[in-house]
Amino acid sequence: MFSDGPPLLPILDAVGIWKDADIRKIEAARGNVERRFPQIKWRICAVNLPAETSLPLFGFWLLNACPLNPEETPSDRSWTILLLIDIRSGQASITPGYAAESCLSDDEWQKVLNSMATYWQAGKTAKAVVRFFKSSRSELQTAWKRYKPRRSHR
């Protein structure tokens, strides 16, 4: 079942929605979050799925079926968070790897996805993804504070 998938590139623009400049913006925003949270790997996909396709299912399949990249380890994949945007349905979903699951809850991810809506609807699709990364960073920071070891307990 989980074989023969396409390579999972950091940014996959299957619908040609982003120009080179947009890609650079998205890369910069991604790099910003990755420097703060180097454990977490990010994958962005913009697709045009058939009408009856379930986005979460597609994301689930993509993350598991795509072969590991040459420098990617299984641990990296399990720490990967996939942002999937379907142009046709106008939906966006988050598919986290096993390890990244516990970082944020579904509600928190939904909050992050909702932060994209305004820019996305305005046609500023790259900016929407940048906004996604900013919001993710903020939520992860908050979540991390819950997890960080407390000095007083040492």
Next chain:
Amino acid sequence: MVPKILTVLFAFCLAFHASAQVPKNFEYGPRPPLSVFDPTGFLNPQLAKSISDPLTKIYQKEKIDVLVVVLTDLAGAPPEHVAKRFAQAWCTANIHAVVLHVPGRKDSPWIVPAGKLLEILNPKEVLKSLEEAQRRAAKEVTEPDKVKAAATEAADMLRYWTSNLINHSEQVQTERSQWIQKATEKARFRKMGLLLLAASTIPLVLGASMLILFLKNRGPRSFPSRDLQPRLGAPYSGGNFAVVKIGAPDL
């Protein structure tokens, strides 16, 4: 009638006051109104007045008392002793002198200064000035002129010494005030310097703290690892329910 009574009363008060000052055993009684005591009339009245008038003016304006005493005999007592008895009886100013003359005495007149201010003066300087003054006065041709010259010398001497002491104390006071002011300013500058130093360390400390905090915050974060439990046979991800409708882009 009333002015006459007042005059009598005034004279009585003056006399009472004067007599109250005189020691009981002072044989010459109270001080005369003029600054010249010449019971035998050695000095003619005109000369006595010419001596007394300026001395009275000096006493009124500057409170420097020069008293001229002419006696026929000292009864064997040293001149300084006799002069000092007159001074004790009749002089109350902080600085005063008695010019004592005994007609016929070659070493006369004598100038004998006394008073609280004299105790502050340099005794060698006082003695030197006295000797010069007495020597000059003694060079006058006639004895009355000697007395007048001695009175002038005594008055000049006392006036100079008094003013000199005042100048000196003013100078000391000024120097002291200047010293206090300098010391106060130094202390103030030192205090301000210390405060500035202390104040300048606050932003330094703040800045350093903020820098440390900033550098700490800039560091990478990591979440704790946990045991992974694959689901549905999926090697890397178990899926999720985070889906949101973000709408169609207005391209």
Next chain:
Amino acid sequence: MKPARFVLPLAALAVLFSACETKKTSAETAPKKETAAQPDTPILPAKKGDTWRYDVTLEIPANTTGADAPEVKESSTRTRTYLGKVSPAPDRPEVDCFEVITADGSSAEREFVEIYNDRVLMRGSMTMLPKATKPIWLDRAIPFVISGMKAGTEMPELEIASGGVTRKTRVVAREDLSVPAGLFPCIRILMTGKDGDIELRRTTWFSPGTGIVREEKTRYRQDKLIYREVQQLMETSIKRP
């Protein structure tokens, strides 16, 4: 970070406190500043041609000028005139000069001084009549009167060893003096000293803005008075400020 929160307000309080303390201290210890008044200036605003006329009495005891010489008691008048800048000799600079002449014209003397706004310095003198003499010239001017002179002040003592000349000048008092020319506020200066074997005593009443108002000169030799001269100002052309 917590300690820093307290340090800043404490420091501010400390600065405020020290500022208040400093003001108080300054007010307590600040010396009373006396304004430097210059009431004596110009000390001698003489113009060329200004005159001072004095009434002079002279006493010379008997046997002073010679054996059996009679006593001398004379009165005369003396006029002092400001000549302007005059040089006493070809090799000497021009300085302020007063010519002093007796009423009968039998004697004349020149006094050389330096007049500034706030002081008069002595430079020398010279007899013109009955016979002109070589000027007595001081290489260094000696203060005669200085504006603001206070009673109790002593000038530096002058000593010229070669001529046996000594001078000690003291300010005895500041007093008002009444003379025929009027009532004048004066600086009373006492000069004592020696010219060889002659001892001198000179009391000068100098009125700032007017000049010498009265002078009493006595000279002694060998324990005897040989000369006494008293001069009083009768009138002057100088305008008092």
